[in-house]
Amino acid sequence: MKDHIKITYGQKSLEALSQKITTKKYSSVFVLVDTHTEQYCLERFFENCPLEIDGVLTMNAGEENKNLSTCEYLWNELSDQGADRNSSLINLGGGVVTDLGGFVACTFKRGIDFYNIPTTLLSMVDASVGGKTGIDLGALKNQIGIIREPQEVVIETGWLQTLPEDELRSGFAEMLKHGLIANPNYWKTLQSLTSLSSSSLEPFIKTSIDEKTKVVLEDPYEKGLRKILNFGHTLGHAIESYYLTHKDKSRLLHGEAIAIGMVMEAYLATHCSGLDAAEADEIKKTFAAFYPQIDITFEDQNEILKLLRHDKKNKAGRINFVLLKAIGSPDIDVEVPHEFFAKAFEFYQSKTN
Ligand SMILES: NC(=O)c1ccc[n+]([C@@H]2O[C@H](COP(=O)([O-])OP(=O)(O)OC[C@H]3O[C@@H](n4cnc5c(N)ncnc54)[C@H](O)[C@@H]3O)[C@@H](O)[C@H]2O)c1
Ligand SMILES: [Zn+2]
Structure with a gap:
């Protein structure tokens, strides 16, 4: 490869x-x-x-x-x-x-x-x-x-x-992810954008691709390092799948679901991989500035957690996450005790200060 x-x-x-x-x-x-x-x-x-x-x-x-x-x-x-x-x-x-x-x-x-x-x-x-x-x-x-x-x-x-604005926002979530897992300066730069448009985002596309290819070249078949690209995706995929199969729910694009996943996983990281609570708050605040808040009911949460247990990355019933130790510094294969999930939803839903 x-x-x-x-x-x-x-x-x-x-x-x-x-x-x-x-x-x-x-x-x-x-x-x-x-x-x-x-x-x-x-x-x-x-x-x-x-x-x-x-x-x-x-x-x-x-x-x-x-x-x-x-x-x-x-x-x-x-x-x-x-x-x-x-x-x-x-x-x-x-x-x-x-x-x-x-x-x-x-x-x-x-x-x-x-x-x-x-x-x-x-x-x-x-x-x-x-x-x-x-x-x-x-x-x-x-x-x-x-x-x-x-x-x-x-x-x-x-x-x-010709791309609709919500689709731009969806892609932007993956760019923010690249900053969070690999490049704190890039995260800071993206964080400071005041509007999302093709012209405001174009200058950063290559940086994101470079961050991704660096990881893929190192580990094309996802034996280790490449897993960092799944940050936000363990919960994010379950959320995306849930909204995809429930037509009565609001439409949620891939990046929008991953954005929620990243906020929730930032919370999990404060308990399971040593992320500073202030950095978790910063992550939540940043996503809240760009993404609309989704109301995830208790019933939705249960269904999402059921889907989470089917994630293809689970091994022997354990749900492993990519979590941040700090912004720019991810940890792979972190096991998260199930009791933290409800709190992670709460963190996502809580008001941003
Ligand atoms: N292979 C990977 O490593 C990888 C990584 C991330 C995401 N994905 C996958 O990518 C998919 C999401 O990709 P996406 O967000 O591009 O979704 P998408 O392909 O559904 O495109 C989004 C929408 O935009 C429309 N569209 C595309 N280009 C357009 C344009 N120039 N102008 C107007 N409309 C346009 C599409 O028809 C679609 O309606 C998911 O299935 C996800 O699993 C794969
Ligand atoms: Zn993705």
Whole structure:
């Protein structure tokens, strides 16, 4: 994996990609979009990446479609449209498209080349980089998947112009995470932003990608260090899954759920990994400034905790967390006694001073 993380930046890199793909002489080239990126990004893609394409494959937008039946549909489409072992797939979309498209490519004919062109902030700073591909299984996130790097990831921030503001905020949570787990100065800089817009966030995208790739290069298969990227995700995934399967609840995006996870896990850290209470408060305050407060009822909490017990990272019934010892200094595989969970919800819900 070491030499395989190829990330290029800027509009010109889209043109370079088209040349690279042409030189590779694939038997056929397909582009995967979802219904939104088909609408907002496809035309611009063809303008900037002049390529002969053999087919555009479209999946329904949304996390609820990151599942096996979408894969089956796409495997059939590839097959019906004549794709073979020497074909390739370009994933043009957010994390759902890059995760699922990567998985489809890795499994079709035992693996064809794929390229990621992330079009959301979250997929730029996180999902499209690091080789994790996969799909959800029922309510459980990312249960099925493969780790394999794409041939190339092209980061072009122009896509963000059409991205809704809540999606920007969702991606921003992963950027804050990079600061919290690895780079206190970066955390401080992001903390001081007064507004979230594509232009205010663009200058920081590369720093986030650099933080992530440093970790992934060190530990591509998540034997140790890479686990730090799961900070906020143990609780965050359970919260995300819960809101995904309860349509009567407000919509919660990945980053928004992870943001709640990070606040709650900051509380757990004050008990289980020595995080200073003042730093936990600072984390809570910062997230409260950027994210709307969600009312998580007692009933919701119980359901979320049930899902938490199914987390794929649990070993022998123990729920392990990535917790901070201090801002910028994470600890992995920290076991958290169950009695702290209710208090962590309370901490999240409590008023920010
Ligand atoms: N593989 C990894 O390492 C990794 C890391 C983090 C997250 N993820 C996964 O990523 C997914 C979340 O990614 P996401 O937040 O990008 O979600 P997403 O792919 O669902 O995109 C969010 C929404 O924005 C739309 N969209 C995308 N680009 C657009 C654009 N330029 N203009 C307008 N609309 C656009 C999409 O159609 C969708 O409706 C989750 O499934 C999560 O598990 C994976
Ligand atoms: Zn995430």
